[in-house]
Amino acid sequence: xxxxxxxxxxxxxxxxxxxxxxxxxxxxxxxxxxxxxxxxxxxxxxxxxxxxxxxxxxxxxxxxxxxxxxxxxxxxxxxxxxxxxxxxxxxxxxxxxxxxxxxxxxxxxxxxxxxxxxxxxxxxxxxxxxxxxxxxxxxxxxxxxxxxxxxxxxxxxxxxxxxxxxxxxxxxxxxxxxxxxxxxxxxxxxxxxxxxxxxxxxxxxxxxxxxxxxxxxxxxxxxxxxxxxxxxxxxxxxxxxxxxxxxxxxxxxxxxxxxxxxxxxxxxxxxxxxxxxxxxxxxxxxxxxxxxxxxxxxxxxxxxxxxxxxxxxxxxxxxxxxxxxxxxxxxxxxxxxxxxxxxxxxxxxxxxxxxxxxxxxxxxxxxxxxxxxxxxxxxxxxxxx
Numbered sequence: 001x002x003x004x005x006x007x008x009x010x011x012x013x014x015x016x017x018x019x020x021x022x023x024x025x026x027x028x029x030x031x032x033x034x035x036x037x038x039x040x041x042x043x044x045x046x047x048x049x050x051x052x053x054x055x056x057x058x059x060x061x062x063x064x065x066x067x068x069x070x071x072x073x074x075x076x077x078x079x080x081x082x083x084x085x086x087x088x089x090x091x092x093x094x095x096x097x098x099x100x101x102x103x104x105x106x107x108x109x110x111x112x113x114x115x116x117x118x119x120x121x122x123x124x125x126x127x128x129x130x131x132x133x134x135x136x137x138x139x140x141x142x143x144x145x146x147x148x149x150x151x152x153x154x155x156x157x158x159x160x161x162x163x164x165x166x167x168x169x170x171x172x173x174x175x176x177x178x179x180x181x182x183x184x185x186x187x188x189x190x191x192x193x194x195x196x197x198x199x200x201x202x203x204x205x206x207x208x209x210x211x212x213x214x215x216x217x218x219x220x221x222x223x224x225x226x227x228x229x230x231x232x233x234x235x236x237x238x239x240x241x242x243x244x245x246x247x248x249x250x251x252x253x254x255x256x257x258x259x260x261x262x263x264x265x266x267x268x269x270x271x272x273x274x275x276x277x278x279x280x281x282x283x284x285x286x287x288x289x290x291x292x293x294x295x296x297x298x299x300x301x302x303x304x305x306x307x308x309x310x311x312x313x314x315x316x317x318x319x320x321x322x323x324x325x326x327x328x329x330x331x332x333x334x335x336x337x338x339x340x341x342x343x344x345x346x347x348x349x350x351x352x353x354x355x356x357x358x359x360x361x362x363x364x365x366x367x368x369x370x371x372x373x374x375x376x377x378x379x380x381x382x383x384x385x
Contacts, residue, residue, distance in 0.1 A: 010071065010187060011256045018066025019249070030063040032246045056234050060242040064249045065217075068201075071186040071252065073193050074219040076226035078233060079245060083182065083202025084110055085238035086216030090178055090198055091115070091147070093228045097123030100144040102175070104131040104161070105357060106154040109349035111180070112357050115149075128356045131161040132292060134169055141173035150196075151180040152189075153296070156308050156344045156365040158283040160292025163299055167195030182206070182335070187259045188301045192221060205335030206305075209251040209258055215240045258337065261370040262305025265339075268373040269307050269366065269380060278317070278384040280362070283308040306334065307366045308344075311384075315361035319343055322364055324383040327376055334367035339376055341366055 008016070021028050035058075038051045051057050061079050068077035080086040091114070095101060103115060105128045115126055129140040131150050141148075148170040152161040163179060170177040178198040179191035185206045191199050201207060203215040218229055233239060240248070270284045285296035286303030296303060311318035322330055328341040332348050342348060344359045352358050368376065 006070070006073070013070045014067065014252045014255055017070035018063040030060055030246065030249060032242050033059045034242050054242070055237050055239055058242050058245070060249070061240060061245040064245040067249060067252055068217050069219055072181070072199050072219040073190045074199065075221045075223070077217055077219045078226070078229050079203070079240050079248070080216035080218070080233065081238045081240050082214050083200070083204060083216035084114060086200050086202075086218050087111055088114060089229055089232050089236075089238065090200055090218055091119055093225065093232055094147050094176060095119070095124050098144060099124055099146045100142050101126040102137065102140050102145055102148045103128050104150055104154060104159070105129060106157045106159050107149065107151050107357065108155045108180070109344070109351045111149070112355070113351040116355070131166055132159060134162075134165055137166065137169050138173070141169070141175065145173055145175045148175050148177050149180070150177060151183065153183045153285055153304060153306065155183060156349065156359060156363065158285055158306060158308055160285050160290070160296045162295045163191050163194040163196055167197075183304055183306055184300060185255060185259060187256050188304060189299055192219065194299055197222065198225070203248045204333065206259065207251055207255060208248045209255065209336060211333065211336035211338065213244050213247040215244055215248050258370055259302070259305065262368055263302040265370065265373040265376055266303070266305045266307050266368040268377055269368055272377045272381060273307070273309050276381075276384065278312050280310040280312040305368045307368060309364055310360055311362045311364060315345070318362045318364050319346070321383045325379055327371060327379040328366065328383070336367070337370050339367060339369035339371060
């Protein structure tokens with residue numbers, strides 16, 4: 001769908017796109033349509049909005065989808081029950097047995113597990129490449145390559161790919177480009193504007209923003225792909241409930257202000273970590289020495305709220321530091337208002353152990369929240385010392 005709010009600023013769209021006051025009651029907040037079915041005017045005759053069963057469509061979910069599409073500057077958005085459900089729908093819609101997928105060398109462990117442990121049994125092959133190296137990408141593309149799967153920034157090493165250039169290479173090779181925009185969010189970057197064909201999100205993370213809901217989304221400009229995804233979602237039932245959609249919609253309203261604070265705090269953390277005697281390397285695209293810094297500066301509004309670093313004393317010291325923080329909660333996930341710390345090798349990326357996507361054993365990943373930045377720095381430095 002095309003949004004009349006396209007000329008409005010980001011925060012205006014986040015609060016108003018798809019969220020007009022309820023015409024019957026005047027409610028300024030979209031109601032939670034906690035219903036499974038809808039009365040019909042006659043056999044096969046639905047009322048306004050073509051709602052007949054909530055697995056197929058629900059007004060609260062529709063509002064969320066309109067808002068998501070508006071924020072990503074896309075024509076269509078579909079909400080799913082989780083980020084992995086969204087990724088699975090994209091993979092099963094765009095790939096068939098015998099097709100090949102090109103995967104970035106640093107992606108979320110759950111994405112790798114889905115491809116390596118599930119999709120390959122369906123006859124799909126994949127290979128891994130550094131997507132920041134366009135020559136390597138060209139060499140890795142095959143006649144049967146139908147999809148290039150990109151994260152930028154990547155999870156957990158914060159790698160950056162030039163989305164515009166990568167899209168051009170993929171399209172010349174006859175493949176679609178998918179960008180997982182979970183880390184950046186549409187506030188910091190809009191991949192469809194840069195040439196990507198499909199954007200996926202774990203809305204569990206920054207879009208929901210409060211660690212109280214699980215969800216996913218796919219955004220695209222393709223009418224055909226939207227219909228295929230809609231059919232698969234309805235057939236498989238991977239939908240979010242009305243309350244989950246409502247919580248995510250609530251989170252979108254404050255995304256811009258939260259992302260500014262996430263970025264502010266992340267930069268303070270990076271300043272404290274660079275040069276620290278217990279830190280061997282800091283991964284953050286805002287650093288001038290980061291290999292993807294110039295590209296990130298070109299295609300992102302700011303550099304994000306995720307920071308990773310290698311502990312100078314190895315894996316055991318990293319594990320001990322993660323256990324000592326008091327404000328940084330030891331937990332998986334990311335993007336909430338609270339700060340989290342995790343050990344990817346033992347936690348979110350354990351499924352990639354022994355593969356080409358294995359992460360450094362001494363790596364720690366921070367999801368920097370919106371607490372007082374001074375308190376976060378003090379907590380982290382205490383844990384390291």
